[in-house]
Amino acid sequence: MAIPKLQAYALPGESDIPANKVGWAFEPERAALLIHDMQDYFVSFWGENCPMMEQVIANIAALRQFCKAHHIPVFYTAQPKEQSDADRALLNDMWGPGLTRSPEQQQVVEALAPDDDDVVLVKWRYSAFHRSPLEQMLKESGRDQLIITGVYAHIGCMTTATDAFMRDIKPFMVADALADFSREEHLMALKYVAGRSGRVVLSRELLPAPVPASRADLRAAILPLLDESEEPLDDENLIDYGLDSVRMMALAARWRKVHGDIDFVMLAKNPTIDAWWQLLSREVR
The missing domain is CATH 1.10.1200.10 (ACP-like)
Structure with a gap:
């Protein structure tokens, strides 16, 4: 019922990106970044000093850094450390009490800690839009593209991408800035989004040239x-x-x-x- 201990795997590369049905251009002035559920609790299932997760965190940090430099808003989701049975409802049946039994792990991992300019959304269900002001805040700021990073690719990230699509917000799933229970489930999430609800990209496609020319x-x-x-x-x-x-x-x-x-x-x-x-x-x- 609870999340199992997770093993590292090779992150998706160029040859793993599925064919996208849409060719949406990334437009920074219309985009926002979502860092999904990157709390100590969820990351801890890979154990300490996991090279795969260090790479995922570094890729998210690079995207966040780019967004900060270009005035792109940054949103986080984070489950609260106190959740009543009524709040968790069916999540209890599927995953058990979750963070309720590990309140000390509620914080976002230190390397990605939000600052005062970021928005941290309380996470109640798989989708970041559920019981949150995310849609309204995006529309009020003229943003209709959502860069999705974090964990877990085939659960909250994929659901959020589909929910965004249903609200006419274009999701960009960043393949190497996501992590999952397994490589198979990670690739499944990418394939679903590429064919049904968004565009799958690698982090380097959204970032400027990796090395300065001068x-x-x-x-x-x-x-x-x-x-x-x-x-x-x-x-x-x-x-x-x-x-x-x-x-x-x-x-x-x-x-x-x-x-x-x-x-x-x-x-x-x-x-x-x-x-x-x-x-x-x-x-x-």
Whole structure:
């Protein structure tokens, strides 16, 4: 009845993306990001230090970072830690008490923690739209595209995508920013959405070019991630200007798609624009 212990698997890649029936263009000015149920409770079923989940979190963090830089609203769903039997209703029959017995795991994972500008929706059923103001908030802000990330792909994420479609909101299911009980169920969810209710994409399709083309482009990509109003010099430590580990991890995930040896440790060792440009301007082998 409860969620079982989960095993890591290979995340979907280019060859796993099903044929989409629709060719909707991604339009940032019309989009919003949904980070679905990425609470400690749900992520914990893969255990600690799961490489697959670290990659999923990094991909979501990269998308969130992009959205923040482009003024795209970010929404979260999170089950409450206190749920009465009336509130859970049939969920009790299917999944047991859920978070009610693990209130200490109610928080969104630290690497994706929402800030004051984000909206956290109370999650009552599979769909993020159920008993929530999500539809109204999207329409009021002129947004009719929803980027869907999180867990679990074949349950809440797929249901939310279908519900969005029924409300004339275009869902974009991000294949490598989702996780599921198994690879088979993950791929099933992608196939259903691609053929019935949305468009399935990889995270890189929604993000700008993974590697800046110049030092100036690198600086332009870094500045929105800093907390300080004063700009750093190229040889100054970016951490001193407010660059945190979550944003650095997201940058590493993006740049690793071109330079496979780049990781968080490499960036954190010398966090300056000069040092990072030396890494990024290397010839790709």
